[in-house]
Amino acid sequence: MDESIGRGGMASVYRGYDLTLGRDVAIKILNPELARDAGFRTRFRLEAQAASRMSHPTIVRVFDAGEETESLPDGTTQPVPYxxxxxxxxRLLKDVIEEGPVDAERAVAYADGILEALEYSHRAGVVHRDIKPGNVMVTADDHIKVMDFGIARAVSDSSSTVAETTAILGTAAYFSPEQAKGEPVDARADLYSTGVVLYELLTGRAPFRGESPVAVAYQHVSETPLTPSEINEEIPRALDAVVLRALAxxxxxxxxxxxxxxxALTHALTGKAPSRRQLGTLTSELYGPNPRQAAETARSLRQLSTDTTMRRTQSGPPVAWVWAGVAILAVLLISVLFWVLTIPRGGENVPSNSRIVPDVTGMTYERAAEELTANDLVPVRVEESSVTVAEGNVIRTDPGTDVSVEVNQQIKVYVSTGQELVAVPALTGLTQETAAQALEQVGLKVGTVTSRNDPALDAGIVIAADPAGGDEVAVGSSVDLVVATGRVLINDVTGYTVEAATRELEAPDTQLTVETQEDTSCPAATPPVVIAQSLAPGEVPVRSTITLTYCAG
Known part of the structure; x- marks a missing residue:
């Protein structure tokens, strides 16, 4: 391990050298205060292991995670996770932003790099939770590398308040509203944080600033951001719409x-820019009426009502017209009052051989039947399912309430049987299309469809359903599906021993067929080490065959 190359609220980073594989690496060592928490160390290790399974050009690879023991001057020891x-x-994207706003094309390229990493990680089931410029590297060729995937979750799960979390992660400027409120988060929290980063790239400042993390978190939850073009006029208005949508x-x-x-970013640079009215409509849709506009309107009204120095631009109406209008309104009001007082009441002017159907909705059937019978009507019970009316209560009548009918006429009384339930069919193992048809046949519909890698299933096969098969749900409910991608994720195994690489590629979560191939042009190693693999790291079709080449000269 060589010199320190970075330090943050959670860990310190050192340059290192991998003696086994002969490569330079970065070693992140957890700060002692966090290392003392056994629960945090466990979450830290599990999240690091999850991140290590991701291999993508826009993601900083995690090669290994472990724990050493350090002796303290008082003779005690403490764990040191790394x-x-x-x-x-x-350099960090944070350093780029400190130099000032970047042009729109470059800002979009950086944001697209972050989103490419997130698209891959979200598909692998990993939510970053701490997207910010300090966790994004810009390489020498101006490409993006996102780091610290999954590690922020260990921090969030160990912190009970915004202040505690920001003390470790460093800032609340990139928190999503649901993170600020301590609610469960999903992939859309990462997209919000990316929107904040894009805002800062375009304007040189964060959308919300405050004197404390809590003040900033409050603004994320309740305040409407300025559009980027209000701060930097060179920004295309089409990007305003994209940023506002991301910060909803x-x-x-x-x-x-x-x-x-x-x-949306690609379209913003090539498509037609929205008008100011369209942007205002979008802002109202996402954030409600503009509070600044409301404040200006109120201020203008107060000025008009109190400033005696302002002249009218139009003369007032003639006094005679005003009094004429008042007289007409008075006559109309008196006429309406007279009509209300003289209209017949229910039951008045009803012939002796007729009856008015009483209102029995919401009553139990027994009570409704008594009410109808007392009015010389004949109740006829008709049962019907309802999601809003309790079982046994009246939904409606036919003829309806207040209708005049003959004596002893039959009145259909529709009584609720409660919510109609149906069993979710068995969907596991079906194709997504067949599962959708099975749900439709029983009156259900497909809800959210989530893709997941499964080494044993072809693309489009249902892995699981929620609610599960056999569960009873209301007719019309949605059933969420987890569907196989038909692909599995493999790592770069060059540098591994052939035995270790074969063990990893044939593991239950990959289940590839491994073949080996000798290369006699290079000297043999003991044990043999993989120098090339026929399939590139990343996602590959299930049940693929991969050839590992090793030196045998």
Whole structure:
């Protein structure tokens, strides 16, 4: 381990060298205060292991995670958790932003790089939770590398307040509203944070600033941001619309996945810019009426009502017209009052051989039957399911309330049988299309569809359903599906021994077929080490065959 190359609220980072594989690495060592918490260390290790399974050009690779023991001067020992990562040369996006706003094309390119990493990680089931310029590297060739995937979750799960979390992660400026409120988060929280980073790239400042983390968190939850073009006039208005959508308070009003966000950015640079009215409509849709506009309107009204120095631009109406209008209104009011007082009441002027159907909705059937019988009507019970009326209570009558009918006429009384339930069919193992048809046949519909890698299933096969098969739900309910991608994730195993690489690639979560191939042009090693693999790291089709090449000269 060599010199220190970085330090943060959670850990210190050192340059290191991997003696086994002969490569430079970065070693992140957890700060002692956090290392003392056994629960945090466990979450830290599990999240690091999850992150280590991701291999993508826009993500800083995690090679290893472990724990050493350090002896203290008083003779006691303490654990020292660490993570071994890919060493990236370049500079932090935070340093780029400190130099001032960047042009729109470059800002979009940086944001697209972050979203490309998130698109991959979200598909692998990993939510970052701490997207910010300090966790994004810009390489020497101006490409993006996102780091610290999954590690922020260990911090969030160990902190009970915004202040505690920001003391470790460093800032609340990039928190999503749901993070600020301590609510559960999903991939859309990462998209919100990316929107904040894009805002800062375009304007040189964060959308919300305050004297404390709590003050900033409050603004994330309740305040409407200025559009970026109000701060930097050179920004295309089309990007205003994209940023406002990304910063929506309600996760359901944001982009629902990274791919949609990326597509919107591409369109913003090539498509037609929205008008100011369209932007105002979008702002009202996402954040409610503009509070600044409301304040200006109120101030103008107060000025008009109190400033005696201001002249009218139009003369008032003639006094005679005013009194004529008052007289007409008075006559209309008296006429309406007279009509209300003289209209017949229910039951008045009804012939002796007729009856008015009473209102029995919401009553039990027994009570409704008594009420109808007392009015010389004949109740006829008709049962019907209802999601709003309790079982046994009256939904409506036919003829309806206040209708005049003959004596002894039959009145259909529709009584609720409660909510109609249906069993969710068995969907596991079906194709997504077949599962949708099975749900439709029983009056259900497909809800959210989540993709997940499964080494044993082809693309489009249902892995699980929620609610599960056999559960009873209301007719018309949605059933969420988890569907296989038909692909599995493999790591770069070059540098591994052939035995270790084969064990990893044939593991239950990959289940590839491994073949080996000798290369006699290079000297043999003991044990043999993989120098090449036929399939590139990343996602590959299930049940693929991969060839590992090793030196045998």
């Amino acid at each position: 993570i071994v990562m890919e060493l990236v040369t370049g 308070k309600d996760p359901y009003q944001r982009y629902q996945d990274a791919a949609s966000f990326r597509a």
